Amino acid sequence: MNFSVRQMTEAARALDAPLYADVGGDVEVSFEFSPPKTDKAEATLWESIETLAPLSPRFLSVTYGAGGSTRDRTHATVARIARETTVPAAAHLTCVEATRDEIDAVAEEYWAAGVRHIVALRGDPPAGAQDYAPHPGGYENAAALVEGLRRLHPFEISVAAYPECHPSSANLAADLDNLRRKLDAGANRAITQFFFEPDTFFRYRDAAAAAGIDAEIVPGVMPVGSFAGIRRMAAMCGTDVPGWLDRLFEGLDDKPAARQLVAATVAAELCRKLYAGGVKQFHFYTMNKAELSFAICHLLGVRSAGRAAAEAA
Template sequence: MNFTLNQLEEARRALDAPLFANLSGDAHVSFEFFPPKTEKMEQTLWSSIQTLAPLAPRFVSVTYGAGGSTRERTHATVARIVKETDLAPAAHLTCVDASKAEIEEVVRAYWDAGVRHIVALRGDPSEPGKPFAPHPDGYANAAELVAGLKAIAPFDISVATYPETHPEAASSQTDLDNLKRKLDAGASRAITQFFFSPDTFFRFRDKVAAAGISTEILPGILPVSNVAQTRKIAAMCGASIPSWMDQLFEGLDDHPATRQLVAATISAELCRRLYAGGVRNFHFYTLNRAELSYAICHLLGLRPQTAAKEAAA
């Protein structure tokens, strides 16, 4: 029987060791949630937090709506995490529609509640489609916000970065310059916008290193279960969805369980390839659901800490 080169390559891959065999469990993770709007959504969120907490995340972040629209709910969620769990929460904060005095009031309340980590963002305008305009008495950008936060209290600060370039940036170089300003202002790490190709992250990591930036760049992973929703978000933040991924979800609108399996497979393979490239820290955009993130973490070798301790005893 004759085999093409492509068939031989596929056969070689199939006969190699399984992708997730014998991983040492040395990966570290963090999770992002958003503040719930309803009681039912709150139950879903807390169920997800309880499911993911035993994986001992480095931190869990809680998002902040455009224009500060979720300020109270974000604070309430973060405060509850501090009060009811052993997790380290990171509160998102933006510059939008807030004076420096208002931001100081918010962050001092966080500090008093025991929060020591802020994800500092410029933020999206409160009115979609309109360009960002700084508050007359506020911070003009995320770099200024980082410096302002550091002047208020010694927060651990994370910032955002865009492997495929922020849609408002004049060029990839100006986007990289902006990242450097945020890190120079005192940020400890940058969390990337989601992406779906490992090469996207590796190329960006090389570019960051070439620019003399040695600060941690944390890849943001979005396990996709709703392609239409993901496409909408991706269009807003400049992330590209590969055609092959679109094709894998075709015909699955009425098959939610199958969509979950496909989504977990795609995201797990992405994380495994990142792991092979030396990545050991992953940040998951959970959309307040635990199943996909938990499955991927399990494939990466992570196990609940309590179970691990009992097994070692």
């Protein structure tokens, strides 16, 4: 791990002082949501957005279902964020089961709705398919999608990164080569898949730097709302679930309040250690619920714009 003197000083402060002392004022956050399927889910989503938007996030991103299955709902959600909030909206877009013309048309709809940020992804294989295969006439992969978006409009573009290697990559070197292709095609930054130990990110950051990648790499943080759900998602994307995490959540399945406290503590500690290693940007996978992400941000010193202004006065 290549720590600078400043980072070592910050790491010492994190150990010597109360855990979250002196953290504040220089952390930037962003939040990810999924398009709602029901009226009740939509109400929950907008309550979460209204809770988190005052924290002045860099952007609010909205996922895109396999094969464009949530196309209309994703568009409606990002368009409403762009229309009704002051926070930039970021729309996910994938290559799966669509031609280039179809994907370009979706991107044009986003641009017309005021959306200027795309999270460009290859996408997972459609249901029932074992491996990913490009659609005939479609974009081959995320790098090609980034290149295509760059031809359409001056979008801000984020792409995915995998600290524990994408399941379809032969090895880390091949995975980093793919990340470089996406950035060379015009992506502005990479957002990582979730992980649970800070060294996982630090090793990846060092490996990326050694491979000549100097773009911003933002850690993706997944607070554990449901441990069974986390296990399922981790198995799909190759994320290691350490044994200590199993032990911490054991016996909490029917104790949601206690589980929330443990989840917030675990994720906040991860963020604090990342901060000690020089990380100042965090992307939270909210699962459309605000409480955990809000609590973690609060511990990191992130306050609502109104409150921050009042405290400064």
